């Protein structure tokens with residue numbers, strides 16, 4: 001099959017009334033986003049006329065024709081869906097669940113697990129319904145271990161040893177459509193017939209099944225496709241399920257699993273440590289286990305740290321190892337942090353130096369059924385040794401798995417050169433920024449040139465003892481401009497400690513004990529910090545560190561104490577007009593976009609605020625900022 005053709009399909013064509021015209025061959029091309037249909041000697045290209053006759057195209061129903069119809073793992077344009085969906089429904093072998101079916105399935109399993117079902121109950125319950133998906137028992141395993149995983153995460157929260165079990169903690173399997181996306185893209189870079197594929201943490205086999213589907217779609221026999229995979233995992237039960245399901249893919253094609261194939265499956269899919277015992281292959285496809293250094297035991301931490309700039313998390317150590325195991329291409333689903341945060345800056349620079357980033361699916365949160373929250377924010381990417389040029393970026397951050405799948409299938413991508421992001425401090429892959437926005441980083445000075453952002457804030461080390469709502473301690477609270485207090489000599493001071501989105505002025509809900517005894521404690525206690533008291537003499541701005549992707553800054557009158565959740569900014573010239581003008585800029589959409597680009601986690605780090613490019617601040621901005629603050633504080637008359 002020519003390289004430009006992704007897969008071919010034979011389907012029956014009938015009239016609207018069901019009268020059969022015969023069979024035709026459908027070719028799905030690789031790059032053209034086109035579905036090409038030949039009927040007898042005439043070629044009909046996808047057109048509005050053809051889309052009208054779509055309902056007249058039905059899949060063949062007899063089994064020999066079905067066998068000739070190869071399954072397409074990913075349609076190339078949305079208009080092709082009708083045909084492909086028809087084929088998917090008619091043909092269950094080598095098939096898989098869509099994102100919405102996976103979500104439904106996982107919810108149903110969860111319900112049964114809650115009622116006390118064990119593995120064999122679940123198999124009995126779901127066999128008829130879902131067994132056409134090779135990974136279906138993997139989902140059963142994932143859900144049966146959900147309780148243990150929750151305990152493990154809880155242990156992690158309390159820094160307990162229980163979390164050290166990477167198998168339980170990391171068994172959150174890949175949605176099939178993401179595995180298919182990675183596998184089909186990786187296959188484009190290698191000899192589709194001969195290439196081999198390794199998953200060094202294969203779990204129940206989701207990535208490997210996608211590889212088999214992609215190979216079969218490219219013309220390989222299912223046996224050859226199955227024999228081209230290698231997998232290792234620490235979990236014997238997952239390994240057993242993976243072998244069984246790979247054999248099942250052969251049976252689903254009405255073929256026999258010979259003793260030779262059985263033996264090869266035992267040899268190729270093994271229980272082993274993926275950071276040690278995995279063989280070299282053309283392609284590595286993986287969704288590696290995630291675990292921070294703090295959660296590991298000494299031995300594992302030392303091994304992970306051996307991976308240099310990649311020794312930051314277990315998943316990045318796997319990525320480093322994959323670089324050596326893959327001779328041509330690496331396809332990974334991992335937390336997005338490696339492409340964005342400062343901790344991984346050296347690792348991502350090294351990856352971009354040694355590989356070409358070919359495709360980048362920015363999946364964000366909401367990908368995994370039943371797992372929400374920013375911590376699960378993910379990206380899937382393909383690194384190749386052979387390609388060059390721009391990278392194809394898919395921005396799939398919003399919505400749940402099924403929305404992401406639909407948007408991926410309708411090809412909503414943009415091509416960018418990764419070098420463009422070098423201009424952003426830390427070089428995060430902020431692909432959603434326009435070129436003009438990225439240019440601002442070199443055009444304008446960084447905020448820290450004119451403003452001071454102290455890196456050392458106040459930390460009580462025991463908020464339950466030292467921090468109170470202002471209403472409780474009003475009689476002992478020192479007043480400041482715009483904010484009342486009952487005693488100028490009192491022991492409590494207003495405390496900037498973040499709070500909800502609140503631009504210009506506000507969030508003055510907390511007071512901190514700033515008596516001599518309390519300060520002595522902050523100075524000497526190991527987990528506390530006493531801020532530099534000279535800042536109490538200066539007006540400034542403060543902002544919410546934990547911003548949920550919406551930055552908000554406020555005016556902070558002199559006399560207020562600030563902690564790490566509500567860091568402060570001061571004018572180097574102690575010029576209030578400069579502060580008011582900066583406040584207008586900080587509360588603008590542009591500043592928010594640039595700050596989120598520097599670090600798309602939920603925290604706005606001091607480092608990022610210091611590096612924010614600041615366009616010229618004008619007298620008009622100062623006037624607007626001042627008027628907002630004075631009117632919202634209700635203390636315009638008393639402003640000095």
Ligand SMILES: C[S@@+](CC[C@H](N)C(=O)[O-])C[C@H]1O[C@@H](n2cnc3c(N)ncnc32)[C@H](O)[C@@H]1O
Nearest residue numbers: 166173174201202203206233234273274287289
């Ligand atoms: C996130 S799951 C991914 C599984 C599968 N590849 C997928 O994509 O669905 C991570 C897998 O890594 C396995 N694992 C954890 N530590 C490992 C290690 N050191 N070596 C090999 N596998 C490991 C876990 O048992 C788990 O099955």
